[in-house]
Amino acid sequence: MKRNNSTAVHALGSTPWAHWILAVMVVAWLTPTLMLFVSSLRPVDQMMTSGWWTAFGQPGQFTLENYRTVLASKGIGTGFVNSLLITIPSTILPIIIGAMAAYPLSFFRFPGRKAIFITIIAMQIVPLQTVLIPVLLTLKGLRLNGTFLGIWLAHTAFGLPLCIYLFRNFFAQLPYSLIEAAKIDGAGNLQIFVRLIAPLSKPAFASLAIFQFLWVWNDLLVALVLLGDPALSPLTVRLSSLLGSLDAGWNVMTPAAFSSLILPLVIFVTFQKYFVRGILGGAVKG
Structure with missing residues (x-):
């Protein structure tokens, strides 16, 4: 049937x-x-x-006059660069940390392993808005509010539960016999992770990179709350400020909006085959 x-x-x-x-x-x-x-x-x-x-x-x-005006005099060019400076580290850090955290959850046997994994799943349910103020107060105590390092750490913390969850599910499909064979040959855990697990998990890395990149690139709330310096504001914050500006007509908003759209579109089209494979791979086995 x-x-x-x-x-x-x-x-x-x-x-x-x-x-x-x-x-x-x-x-x-x-x-x-x-x-x-x-x-x-x-x-x-x-x-x-x-x-x-x-x-x-x-x-x-x-x-191209509309683009010259927007990139030069409206600060969209600076916002584009700031978005790259925020998004690239905020994408790399949670993926690397999440993959390394998912490795022991997938292949090691230790007390509390299931409880830790259930806690990670539960952390995905917590709305982002409910923890923004505690995160802001923590960053202020560390004197990291209004800095790129502060927002990198915030985005890394917000993205880690999903990264660990999907990586753990993807790693669980890999045959444990490969790990055992590598250990018999004298490989350590770091060598196994770098030379064996990571190359086999390229679809998971690519799909999570797309997820995290798009989420951070399109983020407005976290950047608006944690970055107080207008000189550090990303593209989304500058676009929102243009919406309330008296001199922001269609000739300003259309090139500004397309400038924020083109890079995520290119990234998604380029890595779409890995995206589908990674999502399906992480959804088969929990």
Whole structure:
């Protein structure tokens, strides 16, 4: 019965109707992105008097002046650099720490191992908003509030439960005989992790890197609370400030919004095959 059901699902996915439905979904998802990109290249007078689709009839009137204005005088260029400075370490740190923490939870046997894992799962349920004030007070006590190091540590702490959970589930699928064979050959735990476990877990690393990168890149609340210095504000904070500005018209908001969108889009498209493999791998066995 199970085999017949899977065969029916596979046959349904191979029908032309399924392809058409997927095509419609792709077009529906890409149309707003295309609209944003085309509008960001149009002069402001045309943007206010005609629809974005009319620009294809006059492709010679596309201009980069909107991007020059936004990147130079509106601080979006500085915000883009700040977002990179915040996001890259905040992505690398929880992934490395989470993978190293998941290794003993997956392959070692010690008292309280299941309790620790259940606690990690429970930490994912705690809303981020409920711990922001204690985190801010802790960073103030350490004199790290308003610094890149402080927000790196905050994002690392917020991202660790999911990283440990998914890594532990992914590692649990690897055959323990590989670990035993490596130990017989004289390899230590660090060598096993670096040379054996990490190369076999590339899909999990890639999927978590996408998750963490997108979450930190699109974060507004944590950056707004923990970074008090406007010079350190990332792209999201600068975009939110532009929304309340009197001189922020469509010619400013469209290139600014597309500038914040392009990098996550490129990263997701580049690593999407690892993303799917990593998520499915971490969801099979708990």
